[in-house]
Amino acid sequence: MRRARTFEDVLAEIERRIVADGLTPGDRLPGERRLAEQLQVSRSSVREALRVLETLGVVSSQAGRGPDAGAVLTSRPGDALTDLLRLHLGLSSLSMREVVETRMMIEQWSAGRAAGHATAEHLALLRAALANMERSGSVEEFVRHDAGFHLAIAEMSGNRLQAATMRALRAAVEGYAVEAVTRLGGTERLMAEHRAIYDAIAAGDREAAVTATTRHLTHTYPEISEP
Amino acid sequence: MRRARTFEDVLAEIERRIVADGLTPGDRLPGERRLAEQLQVSRSSVREALRVLETLGVVSSQAGRGPDAGAVLTSRPGDALTDLLRLHLGLSSLSMREVVETRMMIEQWSAGRAAGHATAEHLALLRAALANMERSGSVEEFVRHDAGFHLAIAEMSGNRLQAATMRALRAAVEGYAVEAVTRLGGTERLMAEHRAIYDAIAAGDREAAVTATTRHLTHTYPEISEP
DNA sequence: GTCCCCATATGGTCCGACCATACTGTGGTC
DNA sequence: GACCACAGTATGGTCGGACCATATGGGGAC
Structure with a gap:
């Protein structure tokens, strides 16, 4: 001791x-x-x-x-989580697979919760993010607004710990996300997937929200999909 | 700037x-x-x-x-997460509800993953934890071995980030868990729930593992159950 | 060969000084 | 009386040096 x-x-x-x-x-x-x-x-x-x-x-x-x-x-748990992930990824004591996997888990959960209690303001935020994504001139910009969309969903879940974790996870996979979108070619299918998620949340259909989220992420990160 | x-x-x-x-x-x-x-x-x-x-x-x-x-x-992300949760809970910038909710999410996910690829050693660990729980002389001891059981499942998931988070979440709700078990009275039903989780994982039945985990946690923390 | 002790490298703590920053009050000016 | 410039001051930021605590490694005594 x-x-x-x-x-x-x-x-x-x-x-x-x-x-x-x-x-x-x-x-x-x-x-x-x-x-x-x-x-x-x-x-x-x-x-x-x-x-x-x-x-x-x-x-x-x-x-x-x-x-x-x-x-x-103050209350900035997100900054701490971001530093934590970045350093441990750099140290190779965490792998990108583990990070993306965790992100998928939180996204599914948040989408389900968001579908449960979305307000008009929340939905307006999501629509704004979708519009920004459509107007994006570059992959980087698209990914940034994409992050805004997913982050808004995490915040709608009503759980600050999840929202902070989501923010940190997004920051950690930033470059990885750009690469993934580039690899996919166009963004049409991605847009359709996001709209499906939005529709499910707006309709209050939790199951559909989870399913749409799963489909979206599995498509974007096929190498991470569960065995 | x-x-x-x-x-x-x-x-x-x-x-x-x-x-x-x-x-x-x-x-x-x-x-x-x-x-x-x-x-x-x-x-x-x-x-x-x-x-x-x-x-x-x-x-x-x-x-x-x-x-x-x-x-x-070194690689001790868990310690950092533990401090993070403890301080933010103390600061009231996170609520116990958010922490327990997050724990439930990870547990469900881990249980499903664990059911997918449990080895004989993993199962032996879980059985040992169950035996320890049964032999416990006090609520504190029971909760400690209970934590060991759940932690082993998180580690079986093959995701170190989740396992570290799980460890931190457990530590944060330590006292809360003792209180919850005391409130429930006996531990018979809890033991049965844990055995059900074990059986599902041992059988490789992912859906049953998730369901059993959900039932167990909803029973233990009824006030947290989703609306 | 074995044992003990001291030199040494490392982190841990303290002190005092000074710099950089940003408000606060004061006094002068109009 | 309102406004403005400036000195005062409280705060964090950085530095250098000193000394303590700890643990190892090597050299000398036996």
């Missing part, structure tokens, strides 16, 4: 305060010098702890003075 | 080296002092960058001398 490092104590104390004081995004933490004094540790240790919290998307630091300065609590 | 901080440059450079040199878990990074000299920055900045990488489960630092000392590349 290793003795806890100083910055880990700081980390634990900050986490304790967050829970005990019921802090939420928008609230501010004391300044680095003040925290160091309160906890009787050096400013370096406080800074390392804050760096960890920043990495996890829990705080955001801003120099200067005023209401927005200092360490402010 | 904010200028990149020094430690972010260091981070980018280390990531670049990982990709360019094809480094994988087990490889070592130069020492902090040496990195600082190479990149012409202070040791503090190098340390902050390493702290970030450690948080993301990519490096592990060890003092002393010898082959295991220094910053070694």
Whole structure:
């Protein structure tokens, strides 16, 4: 058993305060010098702890003075997930197959949920994304709006964890997606598949939404399709 | 647009080296002092960058001398995910509902995959977990072995990202699970549900595995069941 | 050959200084 | 009185150096 490092104590104390004081995004933490004094540790240790919290998307630091300065609590789990995936993919401790597979799982689930409780605003967002896709002048642009469509569905699911994960997964497979679309040639069939997903969600038909999503992704990433 | 901080440059450079040199878990990074000299920055900045990488489960630092000392590349995405969930739950920027819902999604998916390609060793692991659950003397012990059962299924899916996520989700709902089992009274029905999942996986019946998993989780967390 | 101890390389912590940034209050100007 | 320029100040960002803690490896004593 290793003795806890100083910055880990700081980390634990900050986490304790967050829970005990019921802090939420928008609230501010004391300044680095003040925290160091309160906890009787050096400013370096406080800074390392804050760096960890920043990495996890829990705080955001801003120099200067005023209401927005200092360490402010935030909620950016997506950034942390994005970094996590990118680094582990780079390290080859995760494969593209695992990432795409996970994306497919979330998409199917979200599509089903979205079909369950889509509002008029949600549907308008999806239609806008579809229109943008149609107007795209390049594969990169198409993929970007494609991502917007799928992300909107993930957000419609009402589950922020899934939406954040989806965002991170999309970012991780960005280049891979461009390549996949290029390989497919035209975008006509892709557009039709997206419209089928939209229609199913708009109709509130969960089963059809899941099926359409599965068909779309299996077509786009045939090499990932389950055995 | 904010200028990149020094430690972010260091981070980018280390990531670049990982990709360019094809480094994988087990490889070592130069020492902090040496990195600082190479990149012409202070040791503090190098340390902050390493702290970030450690948080993301990519490096592990060890003092002393010898082959295991220094910053070694690792692959612990699960630890990062666990911290991420715990902190965001504490911050109320994620709800228990979202976490449990996600867990259900992964469990269903894993069960289906596991039924597809279970080996004799995998099945033996599951049987051992079941036996441990039966022998448990307390709710806490039961939940621990219960976690082992579900985790084994996630690992059988052959997707490390899902397995790591599952581990983090379990850790996040640990206390919640104990409470849920206590509320249910006895563990007889739970045991029967687990056996049903095992039987379906052993028989290679994917549909039955998914159905049994859904029934089990819906029973255990009725408040989460989809509308 | 074995054992012990010290040199050494590594991370961990602290301190103090200074820079960069951005608000805040003050005082002058019109 | 309204406005503007500027100095003051609180905040994070970076640096350099010192010293401590830990763990290994090698050399000397036996």
